[in-house]
Amino acid sequence: TAGITQAPTSQILAAGRSMTLRCTQDMRHNAMYWYRQDLGLGLRLIHYSNTAGTTGKGEVPDGYSVSRANTDDFPLTLASAVPSQTSVYFCASSDSTANTGELFFGEGSRLTVL
Amino acid sequence: GQNIDQPTEMTATEGAIVQINCTYQTSGFNGLFWYQQHAGEAPTFLSYNVLDGLEEKGRFSSFLSRSKGYSYLLLKELQMKDSASYLCAVMDSNYQLIWGAGTKLIIKP
Numbered sequence: 001t002a003g004i005t006q007a008p009t010s011q012i013l014a015a016g017r018s019m020t021l022r023c024t025q026d027m028r029h030n031a032m033y034w035y036r037q038d039l040g041l042g043l044r045l046i047h048y049s050n051t052a053g054t055t056g057k058g059e060v061p062d063g064y065s066v067s068r069a070n071t072d073d074f075p076l077t078l079a080s081a082v083p084s085q086t087s088v089y090f091c092a093s094s095d096s097t098a099n100t101g102e103l104f105f106g107e108g109s110r111l112t113v114l
Numbered sequence: 115g116q117n118i119d120q121p122t123e124m125t126a127t128e129g130a131i132v133q134i135n136c137t138y139q140t141s142g143f144n145g146l147f148w149y150q151q152h153a154g155e156a157p158t159f160l161s162y163n164v165l166d167g168l169e170e171k172g173r174f175s176s177f178l179s180r181s182k183g184y185s186y187l188l189l190k191e192l193q194m195k196d197s198a199s200y201l202c203a204v205m206d207s208n209y210q211l212i213w214g215a216g217t218k219l220i221i222k223p
Binding site for chain 2: 040041042043044045058090101102103104105106107108
């Protein structure tokens with residue numbers, strides 16, 4: 001089972017350009033999340049989706065947008081990248097009906113904005 | 115505000131025992147999680163505590179005291195592969211996860 005797949009693994013992007021980070025899961029989990037991880041800080045939630053067709057803003061949503069057209073896919077778009085968006089981005093999913101609410105993470109996408 | 119505190123870095127010896135502490139102040143409580151993250155990799159789930167007490171899972175145990183806003187992760191019989199960051203996270207009253215910055219554990223031979 002693949003679990004969660006993210007693409008690309010890493011990317012260097014010029015400031016002002018747009019970029020979409022892709023995330024696909026094959027576990028049929030209803031909830032999906034995008035986090036960013038920066039040195040010295042905890043994971044910070046950017047956007048989430050509790051079920052296909054719905055999305056919500058997390059702690060740091062500015063400059064990012066998401067869509068959830070179906071259960072499996074949850075792309076994250078940076079419309080006009082800025083250097084402060086340089087980070088490692090993790091997509092995650094969970095079965096919200098499960099007792100523990102365990103998150104399953106993708107391998108991450110390292111984005112550098114110059 | 116909501117806050118999760120854990121030490122930035124700890125060092126321990128192979129074969130020994132180490133305890134990683136986590137204290138939290140959150141708006142409500144719906145469970146505490148520990149995740150392991152090796153350098154350059156994704157976090158992976160270790161444990162979940164929602165009631166007070168100790169949960170044991172092999173060499174790893176996790177303890178929770180809700181009245182004290184405190185948890186610890188206990189790692190026994192340390193192995194070199196346990197060198198990683200350990201992330202503490204609390205689910206608040208809105209079922210959102212609040213994450214600590216992680217504790218980098220260095221294991222020395």
